[in-house]
Amino acid sequence: MNRFLIPFGLFIVVVGFLAVGLTLNPRELPSPLVGKMAPEFSLPQLHDQEKVISSNDLKGQVWLLNFWASWCGGCKDEHPVLIRLAQSGAVPIYGMDYKDERREALAWLKEWGNPYSIVAVDQLGRVGINFGVYGVPETYVIDKAGVIRYKQIGPLREDILEKKILPLVKELQNQ
């Protein structure tokens, strides 16, 4: 009996490791920036290049920062979710147009709708690097003090919004 119990036990352990390991998403890297101050930026606005949007202007409110681009497929997937969120007025969404052509970005927003309060232009991807962006779309929840509280890698989905982001936003807004 013992002779079979040991290999069987090992087998169960291996299956356990595989069950966890194979269902993890290797694309979702934990961000070291969660819980830290959001990097500061000061960038031209997409709709009015003369104007500048600075992260300092956004302090004192809870806000979402969404990195997107007109060339990005996942951004199209999450776009309806963002539009509905913007319409609900639960939290302002600021866009970061990441390494994009201005003309195409404007056309994209015109065609599909604009969920953003203001869109900043990160032409060289420098702000993206400061935020640890390695693929668009990525979305950050930033609190009143300017601390990153949550990072969503990849497209936002309705269930992530309902279960994670909206409760967190509400909690932060009440602080």
Added chain:
Amino acid sequence: MRWLWVLILLLPSLATAYEAQPLAADPQVEARLKVLAVELRCLVCQNQTLADSNAPLAEDLRREVREMIAKGMSDREIIDFLVARYGDFVLYRPPWKLTTTLLWVGPFLLLGAGATGLVFALRRRQKKITDVTLSEAEHNRVAKLLSEGAHRP
């Protein structure tokens, strides 16, 4: 008409040839980038180093590293800059930490467990061999059986 031809033929001489821009302004910077880039992971194509990858993000990160080298930052500072933004995952060699202890020690633990298991198994087998002792009667019976077999046609 001839002057027109002369003029046309002279036109190319107006074009100035500029020297091709070298890949890096400073070969020393490039040498350091090369060393650093093989230690750093491309976040997009995760099994490639920053040196191998052609992903746009890898190009941007190489540009950042190049600029940091030009600014006179040390390798340590540059690596810290990237780790602060992308986490330890950006390093090809994970650092020794509490959370990575199992990663570094694990293979040696497995080796130790295997070796111990082997030693125990061999000892047990040896015991089984030496433990077989024959009584006088059994010994005689074996001798008899063997001699019978020898006389068989």
